[in-house]
Amino acid sequence: MYNHKQRRQMEKDLGLYKEYKKLSEKEKSEIRKKKMIAGKQIHLQNVEKALNEQMQREAEREAEFIQGLIENGYTPEKAKETARKNRELAEQRQLKLAERRARQEKNS
Numbered sequence: 793m794y795n796h797k798q799r800r801q802m803e804k805d806l807g808l809y810k811e812y813k814k815l816s817e818k819e820k821s822e823i824r825k826k827k828m829i830a831g832k833q834i835h836l837q838n839v840e841k842a843l844n845e846q847m848q849r850e851a852e853r854e855a856e857f858i859q860g861l862i863e864n865g866y867t868p869e870k871a872k873e874t875a876r877k878n879r880e881l882a883e884q885r886q887l888k889l890a891e892r893r894a895r896q897e898k899n900s
Contacts, residue, residue, distance in 0.1 A: 806830060854879070 854875050861871035
């Protein structure tokens, strides 16, 4: 996430940080549009970064789980199959939870 100084520096780099009061209405409108586009790009980059980090953490967690199963006597194939089943069950629980929430919001 960008802090205030980083956002201002980015605006300066993109040529969007100027004396706002001295600009015409057309120039102000263009700058607002450019800032909005830049903000959306930053947001999408942050979302992508967060999703990538989440996927990485999940992969690491699953690898640790598989390693633990192997240490407890599972074969690597059986450990991977168990991890896959656990992942599918977790996805099914998430879907059921989302459906339940949607029904509750609909009934509210």
